[in-house]
Amino acid sequence: MDKPVGQVTPARKTDRKSIASWDRAKRDGEIRALITAYDYPFARLAQEAGIDGILIGDSLGMTVQGERDTLRVSLDQIVYHTGLVARGAPDCLIMADLPFGSFEAGPAQAFASAAELLKAGADVIKLEGGAAMVETVGFLSARAVPVCAHIGLTPQHVRQFGGFKRQGKTEDAAARLILDAVALAEAGARMVLMEAIPTPLGAEITRRVAVPTIGIGAGGGTDAQILVLHDVLGLTGGYVPGFARTYLDGAGLVRGAIGHYAEEVRARAFPPES
Numbered sequence: 137m138d139k140p141v142g143q144v145t146p147a148r149k150t151d152r153k154s155i156a157s158w159d160r161a162k163r164d165g166e167i168r169a170l171i172t173a174y175d176y177p178f179a180r181l182a183q184e185a186g187i188d189g190i191l192i193g194d195s196l197g198m199t200v201q202g203e204r205d206t207l208r209v210s211l212d213q214i215v216y217h218t219g220l221v222a223r224g225a226p227d228c229l230i231m232a233d234l235p236f237g238s239f240e241a242g243p244a245q246a247f248a249s250a251a252e253l254l255k256a257g258a259d260v261i262k263l264e265g266g267a268a269m270v271e272t273v274g275f276l277s278a279r280a281v282p283v284c285a286h287i288g289l290t291p292q293h294v295r296q297f298g299g300f301k302r303q304g305k306t307e308d309a310a311a312r313l314i315l316d317a318v319a320l321a322e323a324g325a326r327m328v329l330m331e332a333i334p335t336p337l338g339a340e341i342t343r344r345v346a347v348p349t350i351g352i353g354a355g356g357g358t359d360a361q362i363l364v365l366h367d368v369l370g371l372t373g374g375y376v377p378g379f380a381r382t383y384l385d386g387a388g389l390v391r392g393a394i395g396h397y398a399e400e401v402r403a404r405a406f407p408p409e410s
């Protein structure tokens with residue numbers, strides 16, 4: 137860690153909320169950083185720390201709800217958490233996940249769900265899927281909904297994949313992901329997020345699409361990086377993907393503080409005598 141805990145980076149003046157600013161950053165070769173967050177205090181801290189964008193990810197099913205996958209997260213839950221995060225980080229790009237079951241039935245279902253997320257404060261909605269989602273992405277894009285297309289390891293496909301498995305490992309699979317990314321961008325996607333794919337493939341897709349790319353476990357060749365908040369802070373109870381980096385022993389700090397408080401109560405050191 138370079139900085140003491142609690143030190144606040146001065147607010148960044150550069151525009152990081154408008155999608156146009158992300159296009160500009162790609163053009164200028166300026167890399168950007170996103171993180172997930174699910175509530176007001178962490179969103180506020182992320183903005184103060186100078187993060188460019190915040191994702192209200194359906195990973196909250198795992199990090200916040202303690203589930204083993206993301207499948208049971210509801211649209212209402214993402215709407216609720218998006219409101220909290222948007223209030224905490226008004227200067228960051230706010231991206232919200234369309235959860236499993238809220239968009240796959242067709243473009244009309246996707247639009248109704250996406251509209252709820254924009255009303256809750258999202259600047260961009262993210263949906264998982266490749267070629268199968270091209271029509272939906274076109275429909276949303278023509279109707280005022282900025283879309284980020286999520287390809288590669290799409291956790292909502294965990295049953296189909298048979299686990300959280302890295303994608304794009306064969307030449308065929310890599311070629312298909314390139315075609316998917318190009319088709320999604322041509323259909324109107326304003327961003328493409330790639331998860332758990334080989335580094336050269338992440339770089340190749342970044343060159344092939346005009347829109348900004350975001351990578352997680354996709355190597356250093358993407359226009360932006362994203363990680364899950366609880367992994368960064370050392371708060372994830374359970375499996376942390378190998379590509380994540382933990383910058384803080386959050387679990388140790390929190391356990392220590394709560395333990396200290398409980399100890400003082402038992403020792404009658406808290407509350408103080410009045």
Ligand SMILES: Nc1nc(=O)c2c([nH]1)NC[C@@H]1CN(c3ccc(C(=O)N[C@@H](CCC(=O)O)C(=O)O)cc3)CN21
Nearest residue numbers: 195198289291299300301302332364367372376377378
């Ligand atoms: N805490 C947390 N961090 C994340 O980054 C994250 C979540 N949760 N939940 C939703 C998805 C799932 N993620 C993952 C999970 C595993 C791999 C991975 O690389 N898996 C190994 C082993 C898979 C296996 O068990 O066979 C691989 O080599 O494929 C990648 C992304 C990323 N996302």
Ligand SMILES: CC(C)C(=O)C(=O)O
Nearest residue numbers: 172193194195233352
């Ligand atoms: C891991 C990121 C990309 C995500 O989709 C989430 O947090 O739900």
Ligand SMILES: [Mg+2]
Nearest residue numbers: 193194195233
């Ligand atoms: Mg997600």
